[in-house]
Structure formats: C-alpha cells, structure tokens
Amino acid sequence: MERDICPDSVPFSSSLDKSKVLNVKPLRSLVPVFPSPHGFTTFSPPQVPPFVCTQPSGPFPPGFSPFNPFFVPPDSQQHPQTPTNQPGGFGFNHPTQTPSVPLPSFRTPPPPAARAQFAGAGNGDEGSSKKSSRNREAGINKGESVRSVTEEDACNDNRIWAAPYVSSFNMHITDAETTSNGEKQKSKSHKRVKCNQDTKLSLSAVGDIFMTFDARQRADGDRESVTHILTTFDALRRRLNQIEDAKEANPGVIRRSDLKAGAILMNKGIRTNMKRRIGFVPGVEVGDIFFFRFEMCLVGLHAPSMAGIDYMSIKFEQEEEPVALSIVSSGAYEDNVGDGDVLIYSGQGGNINRKDKQVVDQKLERGNLALERSLRRATEVRVIRGMNVGHSNSAVKVYVYDGLYQIQESWIEQGKSGFNVFKYKLVRVPGQPDAFKIWKSVQQWKEGSTTRVGVILPDLTSGAETVPVSLVNDIDDERGPAYFTYFPTLKYLKPVKSIISSFGCNCRGPCLPGDANCSCISRNGGNLPYIGTGIIVSQKSLVHECGPSCSCSANCRNRVSQTGLKVHLEVFKTKDKGWGLRSWDPIRAGAFICEYAGEVVDKIKGDEDRDQDEDDEYIFDAAHTYDSSFQWNYVSELLDEMPGDTNETDKTSLPLTISAKNVGNVARFMNHSCAPNVFWQPVLRANNNESDLHIAFYAIKHIPPMTELTYDYGIIQSETHSNNARHRRKICLCGSSKCRGGFG
DNA sequence: GCGAAATCAGTTTA
DNA sequence: CTAAACTGATTTCG
Known part of the structure; x- marks a missing residue:
C-alpha cells in the first residue's frame, strides 16, 4: 500500500475521546504536480479556473457592450487588458459557469457610444429613484475644473506608448530628497523629473534589496510589486513604531508610524499604479485586506x-466629467440588505464629523458630483469596506477590497443633524470572488445565527486553547485526521542547559520598551521585539522573550508566543493537500499565530531510530533554512539608519527538533508553500538558563479570513538527510510561480 | 471599567 | 496655496 498517498481513514465515532481527534497523512501527499498553465503567481485560490474568453452573446446589461479584445477606446490610454495576462486575476464563483458576458473588470471602460442612454447631461432623467430629486442642486459647481490626467500620468503614458522599454530606474532614488529631521519636501516637480530618468540610478547597496521598478511598473502594477510595497510599508511602520x-x-503626543512610513515611501517613489483608472487595479485582488489608508494609497487602490471618495476627470465624447474611482465605506451606514452585495453610501462634506465648523447641507461637488456622474455614466466604482474588527480592548479598523460596484440610484436625505446628505445605492458587479461576504459569514458563524457547513468538531482542542479551533470538512466524507493528543506547547522530556544566557529580568509590571535596565530587552539588542498587541517587528535569528524566571507581569508585551492562540483557527480538509489550517479572523502582518507544539526529539537518538523517524511526517527541524530570497524586515536605508543588530537576519541553525506526530497543536496541520504567508521564528524564553526554546509562527503579510496558512518547510541542511536514500523529497502542490517543485 | 465620544496631529489631492 | 477629507492614536466622558 502506498503509505504516502493513502490517507488513513479512521471510522468516525461519535463518542470519541475529545482529547484526541482523527487524523490523516496530511501535509505531504505524493500526487503528480502539473506546471501552472499561466506561469504567473497565483495568490488566489487554485480552484479558480482560468478565464476563458468566449464569443460574446447577448443580451447585455444596459450600458455594456460586447467585449472585443482588439478594441481600445480612443480616449482610454490603457493597454487592452486581456484576461489571461492578469496576474492572479479574478475567477468565477462557480467553476462551471461559462461566461457569456465578460467581467467588466477585465475591460477598459466601454466607449461612450455604448452608454448613450446614460450620457444625457440634462436634468430631466426619470431614473429609478423614487426619492427626492437628486438634481436639485446640480449645476452649482458645474464649471468645476478637474484635471483630466495628472502631469505624471501624462509622462508615464508617454513612456508607455513611445518608448516602453527605455526607462528603467531604481524606485527609491533619494537624490535631492531628504527625510531627515522630519523635514518634508513636497517636491511635485521632483516626481516629474523622475519620469525622465533614463539612466539607471541606483544605490547599489539597496539596489540588491529592492527590485528595480521602471516607469511602466509604477504606472501599472502587478501582484509582485503590490506585495512588495505592502511588505516594505509595514516593515518600516513596525520599526518606526x-x-x-x-x-x-x-x-x-500622538504617534503615527503609518503616516511616517507612508510619507517616506511616497517620497522615494516606492508605490505603484500611479496611473489612476476606473475598475480593476493590476496586482490588487478582490478580498485583499488593509490596515491603513496609506496602504491602499501606495498600491493605487484608493489615492x-x-x-x-477617489475620483478623476474622464473625457466622455466632448465633455470632461469627474467620475468616481473608488470609495471607502466606514460601515457606519452599511445596509443589511441581501448578502452584502448592496451598499448605501453617504456623500462627503457638510462637516458632519467636525465640530469646529458649522454643519451645513452637503453640496453636489467633489466626490458627490463624481458619484453622481458615475451613476449617469454607469461606470464601475471600486468599493473598500472598512470594518471595526477585534475585541473591546484592541479595536482595529480593517479595510476589505470588495471589488467593483455600480451605482444604482442616489437621493438626498436629512441627516441626524437636520441637514441634507447625499446617499448612493451601490450594487456589486456579479461574478467576482467573495470578499466581504466571507466576513459576513464568519460573523454569523460566531454569533451562531448560521451554522458552518461541514463542522466535525466545534473545538478540537477541547478547551486546551483559550479560543476554539474548528475541525471542518466540506470537501468529502472524511471525518477527521488520525489520533493525536492536543497539547498547546512543547514537551521537553528533560531540562537542557541553554547555550545562550536566558536569566530573567527584574522588571516590575510589564517590561517597558525604553527600559535600558531590562535584561530581556538588552538581549534583544535594546529593543522590545514586539509592538502593540503581539506584532513582531523583525525576523531574527532568535527572539528573547520573558519567561518563567522573569519577575515581570504576565501581561508583559515580551511574552507574545506564550499566551496562546489569538485568532479563531480552523483545521479543514483541503482539496489536494490533506488537512490544512486557516483562520476565521483576519491576521495582520507580523501577528503571532501559533507555536509548533510537540515533543522535543533527541536528535542523536533519532538517528539511531531512523526507521521511526522516516515514518514521522510531523517533524519540525530548526535546521531547515529559509529560501534565501526571503526578505521581510525593514530596510534601514529607508530610515537613514545604519544597519544594526536589531535587523540582523543571521539564521544560525538551532538544535531543536520537534515531533508532533503523537502530541501537537494546530501547527502540525500547516501545509508547505513555496510562496507562504507565514514564517517561523525561534523564540527563547527566560527560564533559569535552561534551553526553553520554541518555534513561533508569524504572519508574513495581512491574511484575509479563510485563507490557508502556509509556511516554507525549507531545505534541510543536515547531510545525513540528503545522503539518506530513503529520505524522499515531497512533491510540492503549492501552485506558486516560485514553486521549487518539492520540499523536505 | 468599559465603550463611546472628543481631541489632536498630520498627509494627499484638487 | 489652501481647504477638505468616513484617519488613527490617545484622552476624556458617561
């Protein structure tokens, strides 16, 4: 029997011991892997079929024309976007669906002719709105001049069409700009100059770290640059914090590390999608989440x-009109109709939220006017939904990109203060991947108003963790993984003398970040390795946490990996990788997820019992190394800071081998990926100089709910492994364009 | 003690 | 150049 393939199906017993659950040979199945037909990174779930462009056949919704891949609207300075060249692009919710109407998101805006019925400039339309006329105040700012294309856009466009491959420059040229002393120059002219750089200017030291961006990449992003920019931003923000x-x-004194980091990246040109556009933004996918407005700014989702309201002027026939590009909804006026496909959005202005000025009626100007015109022109609007997530003590705002919407109607309403407010009803364009809907579902599962389909156990830890971990299978009939004992942390069979000093600190209360007397902080190079609630600043060879021998309090911020799970996790059956792990809650970059629990294996003894080891699919060996290209930390060059020990990434291999075969926690279910969203990190807890060493997992990037958590299993350094003929390399199923093909 | 409201500093874009 | 904007961290209020 092929033991590597066949999952051990254990009959499900309703009266099973709750401390043990069922199991499968999960993580590494030997299934043939086929090269991706696209050859680009797929960050979106692999079950999404490739977009197939079929012959269009009507009827079409009003305002839409059949898709013609060779047609470029004369007023649109964009490449014709054929679906197959979209990195990690959209898919359809229903795999069997054959699109007869192409996704509007793949197209450049339809030409004005296609929308003749919407193009009437007059006020006499008989729209669907039954409410008070939305045109009452039209014309107030009719003559408002909105620039049609930014100077920079024009410059970029010129590059694109005239000499697409000429310019290539490093994207973080610093030249005249200095950010020291908080002195901030808003040199707009400087940006223009950058477009004309033909020479490759680079700070070689940094150039190795950063990818090289050319003008086209800044005008039009892709998944890789978007990911890179967001990683750079958050790493910088964490360090500033x-x-x-x-x-x-x-x-x-209010500290805004987000603004500081954002301003630095703006100044250095570390941003993309600077060319504003209606609809799809290259490299940004529906469902992507953000924790700061600046993040959306930098990747061109919402400027x-x-x-x-983000808007710009577009030329329709002869007239130029502002149309909305994207809106951010705070959720305050969110409508509960339907499955979250409808949004009621309030216009801007009227000083609703400001007390220092008189509250007045909103006017049909700026964003309000743009939304009005978007309604008339039937252009699509990107919708970002902001939500307050988290518990009372640490409420955080998360922004979810929910894809494209169309404005259906608008009206004027009296606000609470008695003044007029514009309202817009937006309806989601069908055929896009679920995003906000997933959030709503999770919320309902938690409330108990709807039941999660396929739940086998509501909490497979049986209360061993402070938050429940669901066991779910909505794929097939398998009732769970093979027996193991859930245990939330490491089991050291005997105390091991630490090779690194780990005597505790003498702090009272929580350790304070600036305390030079705290020995734990000193061991970390003088900085507390965490900010906020459990966000790690940098990846290091070793993090020194406070531990049992410290006198500081349990709520000390230097005890992140020892305080248990924070998010609601779910062990679920994947399509082709056995069981996997994902989260109901969003996880922000740097957040602690879990540790690798299990029994510490004596390596020498392990060599003797090689036969046993070969059977163990749940070994974690700290001797594994990362992919050498893994670069997660902030770059000190962006801070005018000398590279210091706080940023060291030296990966000394530590003598720690863990087996989670018989005893373990959720980490044993985390699958491998060559393009992971989780990394691991050795953490030493102060414990009377014992080797109280643990492996902790942190998020590489912001992870939306219900996204599988994966880390890079790495390559084992040990010669005994590679020379062992019986050690078999597992074939990787991660599906990433960066896939190395195998691991282990 | 907790959730909500108020306050304040700060940045990009039109 | 300046005003405006559904920010985000912190303090105050009920």
Whole structure:
C-alpha cells in the first residue's frame, strides 16, 4: 500500500475521546504536480479556473457592450487588458459557469457610444429613484475644473506608448530628497523629473534589496510589486513604531508610524499604479485586506489619504466629467440588505464629523458630483469596506477590497443633524470572488445565527486553547485526521542547559520598551521585539522573550508566543493537500499565530531510530533554512539608519527538533508553500538558563479570513538527510510561480 | 471599567 | 496655496 498517498481513514465515532481527534497523512501527499498553465503567481485560490474568453452573446446589461479584445477606446490610454495576462486575476464563483458576458473588470471602460442612454447631461432623467430629486442642486459647481490626467500620468503614458522599454530606474532614488529631521519636501516637480530618468540610478547597496521598478511598473502594477510595497510599508511602520515606543511617552503626543512610513515611501517613489483608472487595479485582488489608508494609497487602490471618495476627470465624447474611482465605506451606514452585495453610501462634506465648523447641507461637488456622474455614466466604482474588527480592548479598523460596484440610484436625505446628505445605492458587479461576504459569514458563524457547513468538531482542542479551533470538512466524507493528543506547547522530556544566557529580568509590571535596565530587552539588542498587541517587528535569528524566571507581569508585551492562540483557527480538509489550517479572523502582518507544539526529539537518538523517524511526517527541524530570497524586515536605508543588530537576519541553525506526530497543536496541520504567508521564528524564553526554546509562527503579510496558512518547510541542511536514500523529497502542490517543485 | 465620544496631529489631492 | 477629507492614536466622558 502506498503509505504516502493513502490517507488513513479512521471510522468516525461519535463518542470519541475529545482529547484526541482523527487524523490523516496530511501535509505531504505524493500526487503528480502539473506546471501552472499561466506561469504567473497565483495568490488566489487554485480552484479558480482560468478565464476563458468566449464569443460574446447577448443580451447585455444596459450600458455594456460586447467585449472585443482588439478594441481600445480612443480616449482610454490603457493597454487592452486581456484576461489571461492578469496576474492572479479574478475567477468565477462557480467553476462551471461559462461566461457569456465578460467581467467588466477585465475591460477598459466601454466607449461612450455604448452608454448613450446614460450620457444625457440634462436634468430631466426619470431614473429609478423614487426619492427626492437628486438634481436639485446640480449645476452649482458645474464649471468645476478637474484635471483630466495628472502631469505624471501624462509622462508615464508617454513612456508607455513611445518608448516602453527605455526607462528603467531604481524606485527609491533619494537624490535631492531628504527625510531627515522630519523635514518634508513636497517636491511635485521632483516626481516629474523622475519620469525622465533614463539612466539607471541606483544605490547599489539597496539596489540588491529592492527590485528595480521602471516607469511602466509604477504606472501599472502587478501582484509582485503590490506585495512588495505592502511588505516594505509595514516593515518600516513596525520599526518606526518600535522606535517611538522606546522613547519616553509624552502625554498627548500622538504617534503615527503609518503616516511616517507612508510619507517616506511616497517620497522615494516606492508605490505603484500611479496611473489612476476606473475598475480593476493590476496586482490588487478582490478580498485583499488593509490596515491603513496609506496602504491602499501606495498600491493605487484608493489615492486619497483621508477622503472617502477617489475620483478623476474622464473625457466622455466632448465633455470632461469627474467620475468616481473608488470609495471607502466606514460601515457606519452599511445596509443589511441581501448578502452584502448592496451598499448605501453617504456623500462627503457638510462637516458632519467636525465640530469646529458649522454643519451645513452637503453640496453636489467633489466626490458627490463624481458619484453622481458615475451613476449617469454607469461606470464601475471600486468599493473598500472598512470594518471595526477585534475585541473591546484592541479595536482595529480593517479595510476589505470588495471589488467593483455600480451605482444604482442616489437621493438626498436629512441627516441626524437636520441637514441634507447625499446617499448612493451601490450594487456589486456579479461574478467576482467573495470578499466581504466571507466576513459576513464568519460573523454569523460566531454569533451562531448560521451554522458552518461541514463542522466535525466545534473545538478540537477541547478547551486546551483559550479560543476554539474548528475541525471542518466540506470537501468529502472524511471525518477527521488520525489520533493525536492536543497539547498547546512543547514537551521537553528533560531540562537542557541553554547555550545562550536566558536569566530573567527584574522588571516590575510589564517590561517597558525604553527600559535600558531590562535584561530581556538588552538581549534583544535594546529593543522590545514586539509592538502593540503581539506584532513582531523583525525576523531574527532568535527572539528573547520573558519567561518563567522573569519577575515581570504576565501581561508583559515580551511574552507574545506564550499566551496562546489569538485568532479563531480552523483545521479543514483541503482539496489536494490533506488537512490544512486557516483562520476565521483576519491576521495582520507580523501577528503571532501559533507555536509548533510537540515533543522535543533527541536528535542523536533519532538517528539511531531512523526507521521511526522516516515514518514521522510531523517533524519540525530548526535546521531547515529559509529560501534565501526571503526578505521581510525593514530596510534601514529607508530610515537613514545604519544597519544594526536589531535587523540582523543571521539564521544560525538551532538544535531543536520537534515531533508532533503523537502530541501537537494546530501547527502540525500547516501545509508547505513555496510562496507562504507565514514564517517561523525561534523564540527563547527566560527560564533559569535552561534551553526553553520554541518555534513561533508569524504572519508574513495581512491574511484575509479563510485563507490557508502556509509556511516554507525549507531545505534541510543536515547531510545525513540528503545522503539518506530513503529520505524522499515531497512533491510540492503549492501552485506558486516560485514553486521549487518539492520540499523536505 | 468599559465603550463611546472628543481631541489632536498630520498627509494627499484638487 | 489652501481647504477638505468616513484617519488613527490617545484622552476624556458617561
């Protein structure tokens, strides 16, 4: 029997011991792997079929024309976007669906002719709105001039069409700009200059770290650059936050590491999709999540740093009109109709949220006017839904990109203060992947108002963790993985003398970030390795946490990996990789997820019992190494900071081998990926100089709910493994364009 | 003590 | 150049 393929199906018993659950040979099945037909990174779930462009056949919704891949609207300075060249592009919710009407998101905006019925400029339309006329105040700002194309856009466009491959420059040229002393120059002219750089300017030291961006990439992003920019932003933000934390707290001083990091990246040109556009933004996928407005700004999803409506002027026939590009909904006015496909959005202005000025009626200007015109022109609007997530003590706002919507109607309503407010009803364009809907489902599962399909156990830890871990299979009939004992942390069979000092600190209360006397902080290079609630700043060879021999309190911020799970996880049956792990909650970059629990294996003894080891699919060996290209930390060059020990990434291999075969936690279900969203990190807890060493997992990037969590199993360094003929390399099923083909 | 409201500093874009 | 904007962290209020 092929033991590597066949999952051990254990008959499900309703009266099973709750401390044990069923199991499968999960993580590494030997199934043939086929090369991706696309050859690009697929960050979207692999079950999504490739887009197939069939012959269009009507009827079409009003305002839509059949898709013609060779037609470029004369006023649209965009490449004709054929679906297959979209990295990680959309798929359809229903795999069997054959699209007869192409996704509007793949197209450039339809030509004005196709929307003749919407193009009437007059006020006499008999729209579907039964409410008070939305045109009452039209014309107030009719003459408002909105630039049609930014200077930079024009410059980029010129590059694209005239000399597409000429310019290539490093994207973080610093030249005249300095960010030291908080001195910020808004040199708009400087940006223009950048477009004309033909020479490759690079700081070689940094150039190795950063990818090289050319003008086209800045104008039109792709998945890789978007990911890279977001990673760079958050790494910088975390570091700035860490620096601020260490300073003495001044009452009333508000620290905004997000603004600082954002401004630096803006100044250095580390951004993409600078060419504004209607609809699909290359490299940004429906369902992507953000924790700061600046993140959406940098990747071109939503340009304004504060305003909720992004808009630009578009030329329709002879007239130029502002149309909305994207909106950010705070959720305050969110409509509960349907499955979250409808959104009621309030217009801007009227100083609703400001007390220092008189509250007045909203006017049909700026964003409000743009939304009005988008309604008339039937252009699509990107919708980002902001939501307050998290528990009372740490409420965080998360932004979910929910894809494209169309405005169905608008009206004027009296707000609470008695003044007029514009309202817009937006309906989601069908055929896009679920995003906000997933959030709604999770919310309902938690409330208990709907039941999660396929739940086998509501909590496979039987209360061993402070949050439940669901066991779910909505794929097939398998009732669970093979028996193992759930245990939330490591089992050291005997105390091991630490080779690294780990005597505890003498702090009272929580350890304070700036405390030079805290020995634990000192061992971390002078900085607390975490910010906020359990966000790690940098990946390091070793993180020193406080431990049993410290006198600090249990709520010390240097005890992140020892305080248990924070998010609601779910062990689920994957399509082709056995069991896997994912989260109901969103996880932000750097957040602690779990540790690798299990029994610490004596390696020498392990060599003797080689036969046993070969059967163990649940070994974690700290001797594994990362892919050398893994670069997660902030780059000190962006901070005018000398590379220091706080940023060291030296990966000394540590003598720790864990087996989770018989005893373990959720980590044993995490699958491998060559393009992972989780990394591991050795953590040493202060414990009377014993080797209280653990392996902790943290998020590489923001992870939307219900996305599988994966880490890179790495390559084993040990010669005994590679020379062992019986050690078989597993074939990788991650489906990434960066897939190495195998692991182990 | 907790959730909500108020306050304040700060950045991009039109 | 300046005003405007559904920010985000922190303090105050009920």
